[in-house]
Amino acid sequence: MDKIVKEFSFQIKDVDETDHSFWAIASTDEIDRDADTIQPDAWDLKNFKKNPVIPLFHNYHEFPVAKADKIKVEDKKLMFKPQFAVEIHESAKVAYQLYTGGYMSAFSVGFIPKEWTDETRKDGRSGRNYTKVELLEISAVVVPANANALTEARGKGIEVDKLDIDTVHKPEETDDFIHIPIKNADLFVQDSFRTWEIGKDKGIEAVGGKLKSDPDGAMEIQKYIFDKAKGWTMESAKKWVADHKNLEFAILKEEMAEEFAKVILRVKALEDKNEVLSKSLEAVLNPKQPEKGLFSEEIKKLKQFTIK
Numbered sequence: 001m002d003k004i005v006k007e008f009s010f011q012i013k014d015v016d017e018t019d020h021s022f023w024a025i026a027s028t029d030e031i032d033r034d035a036d037t038i039q040p041d042a043w044d045l046k047n048f049k050k051n052p053v054i055p056l057f058h059n060y061h062e063f064p065v066a067k068a069d070k071i072k073v074e075d076k077k078l079m080f081k082p083q084f085a086v087e088i089h090e091s092a093k094v095a096y097q098l099y100t101g102g103y104m105s106a107f108s109v110g111f112i113p114k115e116w117t118d119e120t121r122k123d124g125r126s127g128r129n130y131t132k133v134e135l136l137e138i139s140a141v142v143v144p145a146n147a148n149a150l151t152e153a154r155g156k157g158i159e160v161d162k163l164d165i166d167t168v169h170k171p172e173e174t175d176d177f178i179h180i181p182i183k184n185a186d187l188f189v190q191d192s193f194r195t196w197e198i199g200k201d202k203g204i205e206a207v208g209g210k211l212k213s214d215p216d217g218a219m220e221i222q223k224y225i226f227d228k229a230k231g232w233t234m235e236s237a238k239k240w241v242a243d244h245k246n247l248e249f250a251i252l253k254e255e256m257a258e259e260f261a262k263v264i265l266r267v268k269a270l271e272d273k274n275e276v277l278s279k280s281l282e283a284v285l286n287p288k289q290p291e292k293g294l295f296s297e298e299i300k301k302l303k304q305f306t307i308k
Contacts, residue, residue: 005058005110005172006032007141007185008078015100021069021083022100024107028078033185033193033207035119035127040076044114048135054082056091058108058139065092065140078109080138095140110137125195171234178237181223188222189215195225203230204240 010024028038052068064085071080084096098104115132172179192209205225211217224241226232 002173002175003110003112003136004174005108006034006036007106007108008032009105010107012099012102012105019083020086020096021081023079023081025077025079026107026109028109029076031121031127034179035121035125036130037119037127038111038130038133040073040078042115042131042133043073043078043111044132044134045071045073048137052080052138054107054138054140056095056140058110058137058141062091063089065089065095068138082138082140099140106141108137108139108141109135110139111135171238173234176228178226178228178232178234179223180226180237180241182221182241183223185222187211187213188220192219193222194219198224201230203227203232 008026008028010026013023013025015022029040031037048068049071052071053064054066054068055062056065066082066084068080069083071078073079084092086093086096095104111133113128113130113133116128116130119127119129121127171181188209189212192215194208196206196208198204198206203226205227206221207223207225208219208221211220224237226237226240
């Protein structure tokens, strides 16, 4: 079973400046942007506890910035206590300042799904309700809570430029789909997300929404979803995105325009049929010229009879 990586916004509380730690709490049973949920009692933490290191941006070629001093599930929430190596690692110091300063709140959680049920949400989306998962990793992903967070953090003297911040989430692969992000989901207004098909036969969907920095502006693509049943692999999906990276939302507009044109043609055909039917019915019901209407022969025969 392939590993799944999801990012959650954690509540930061009980900051301890003496050992540079805090409690990070996430309600993972809430429906995420992929229409999935993870039940609070689904987490198997045993293997993670053997080596509870927390790298930065899933970079396992560098030293970790923190370790999960404690981790547990309590009150239907996954919570852990990262302790940052601020006196040893410069990146750890900057990451700690960003989290405790309120500029960042996201952690990436990697896990292997063991058991789940397929669900249809109230908005019609299909997702999974994970009932048993094995936690493999937690990574610090310093994603800004809003588009201006890093600029504001710099103004407060936090040396964010010492971090090689990956502002785009990494591709994800599940049993059925491949997700290739274009922009961070955290930069978007959450209730503005919409999904469009990029041609039914292609097996590609685009997820887009309004940016927090421009909520009244045009829709922007956040990620593409590729259906593996259509033959897509991670390599071919990445290549498709790379080949179309300059088209951005124009791809979506073009595809939507084609679909809209098809709808217009269907409506026009129905209107034409309706007009013919209306004229025929009018002729049938018109007593002045019954011979010209539908069933004119039957009407002529009826005129031969006289009710006495």
